Amino acid sequence: MQSDFVKPLLLWYNAAKRDLPWRHTDDPYAIYVSEIMLQQTRVEAVLGYYARFLDALPDPARLSVCPDDVLFKLWEGLGYYSRARHMKKTAQILMEEHGGRFPGTKNELLKLPGIGSYTASAIASIAFGEKTAAVDGNVLRVYARLQAFRDNILRDAVKKQVEAELTETMAVLPDAGDVSATGTHPAGDFNQAMIELGALVCLPRGEARCGSCPISRFCQAKVQGLVEELPLRLAPQKRxxxxxxxxxxxxxxxxxxxxxxxxxxxxxxxxxxxxxxxxxxxxxxxxxxxxxxxxxxxxxxxxxxxxxxxxxxxxxxxxxxxxxxxxxxxxxxxxxxxxxxxxxxxxxxxxxxxxxxxxx
Ligand code: SF4
Missing domain, CATH: 3.90.79.10 (Nucleoside Triphosphate Pyrophosphohydrolase)
Incomplete structure (x- = not known):
């Protein structure tokens, strides 16, 4: 995959990103809390819960011993309570096996309950600088359009392929451990920039704002007139x-x-x-x-x-x-x-x- 778009994307992100509270921290626990809350809930809705949750349960130690009814009260309104249960279980595992800290690699993070490929990559890149692509629906849409990619993005194998290609593209970023001018890891910035572009500019259902897109000159869907058609989302046919x-x-x-x-x-x-x-x-x-x-x-x-x-x-x-x-x-x-x-x-x-x- 071409990598020329990475630099303008990052410049745009640093200038245009939304000011969200989890973007002011490098604490893996706080980033983890935001990622789990965002799994099935919109950003605007999460804003009301995030600070309150971290005030009450500021670290894995406190979360690991939190009574369920207190935890569920803090979670009330976010829905999908299994996420809260997984978080407490994760906190207990961290206390028992990792000295109360999050492991710093995607592979280790994947072993924790409720953490899938996207969330593991998000935490590993944002908190630890690992160059691993976090691919959610926004990123799949941006990728499919940028590459004029015609495979069905609902297939797991296709998602894995996109993850692998974007992870390879991330090789052009400064190495892990380096931090950008804003004090954040370039790998985390790249993943968040792709997500942010999908959330603010490269919108679904005919709403793409190609006129104000920082990477439009690299976009194959735009060149080929395929923006409306991509990404392909074909539900599996019933046999x-x-x-x-x-x-x-x-x-x-x-x-x-x-x-x-x-x-x-x-x-x-x-x-x-x-x-x-x-x-x-x-x-x-x-x-x-x-x-x-x-x-x-x-x-x-x-x-x-x-x-x-x-x-x-x-x-x-x-x-x-x-x-x-x-x-x-x-x-x-x-x-x-x-x-x-x-x-x-x-x-x-x-x-x-x-x-x-x-x-x-
Ligand atoms: S040019 Fe349009 S379709 Fe291409 S990435 Fe930008 S917003 Fe998306």
Whole structure:
């Protein structure tokens, strides 16, 4: 990823950032409290609680022994009380295992309850100067537009990719331990600058203020006219469910298979004969007889399911022994289980039924 935008972004941040109380401290605990409060609550709402909380519980020692009803009263109005419970648990872990202090790396912070990748990176960069990208929804939006990035930002793998690219970009920042003219760590400034840009300038839903954006000349979405379209947020599609009845048609020690059509799902591979819907035993017999077999014995097999990207197969199965003299119609081929395993490509969707043959 290009890094030319970093300098103008930081200059803008230092000049335009909102004056928020957690930006006046390098105390990891105070930064932690602000980050947890901001996880599910707007900045304006957090402002009313932050100072009061820190006055009452100014350090992990005090928080670790705070009675729950006092803690919940301090939290009242912020909602999502599990955050407060996690904070107390974290404070207890810090007292027991870390001498009452926060560990200084993202990896260690991630081990504490209620701290995910974003929060760990935010604390590690703002309080300790670690060059690790804190990627929230604001940052994903800025990144997607800056890069004209067309992947779906709701996917975890995509978010991880963005984290990795921005972390790499942070290599151009002064090293950890160096502090900026304002007394803050450059890594923390960078993360907060990206978040601030997303919150104040690079707004969602057609509100982007590209005219006053400090990094507009680096923005690929602006060049390509994609600002309105990006970022892509595609909710995962619900998989369609298809019901199938699968047949193990047995003739002696052989079983029937057939080739799937050359087009569509699992095209050109082999399968056990099957049909749409769930059939009763009588219907199953009628089905194989219509295929030209004389059914001798029917046995219900176990149910199975297989997940494809967009569809789930729900399968019920029957083993049907057929007369050796059956007139074999259609495209069925009879093979022994060892031949099936060795010579034919049978998709894993059918493996629950193939295993029954192997394990006989
Ligand atoms: S130019 Fe517009 S779309 Fe690009 S980063 Fe700036 S505000 Fe966002």
């Amino acid at each position: 369609r469910e298809e019901k199938l009845t699968v047949f193990l048609i047995r003739d002696g020690d052989e079983v029937a298979i057939r080739k799937r059509p050359e087009k569509g799902l699992l095209s050109g591979l082999y399968e056990f004969p099957n049909t749409e819907g769930f059939l009763t035993a009588e219907e199953a017999v009628r089905f194989v007889e219509a295929e030209g077999f004389e059914a001798l014995k029917v046995r219900k097999l176990r149910d199975a399911r297989h997940l494809f990207t967009h569809v789930t197969w729900l399968m019920e199965g029957y083993e049907i022994r057929v007369s050796p003299g059956s007139v074999r119609r259609g495209d069925c081929l009879f093979v022994r289980p060892d031949e099936l395993k060795r010579d034919y490509a049978l998709p894993s969707a059918f493996s629950a039924y193939a295993e029954l043959l192997i394990n006989e």
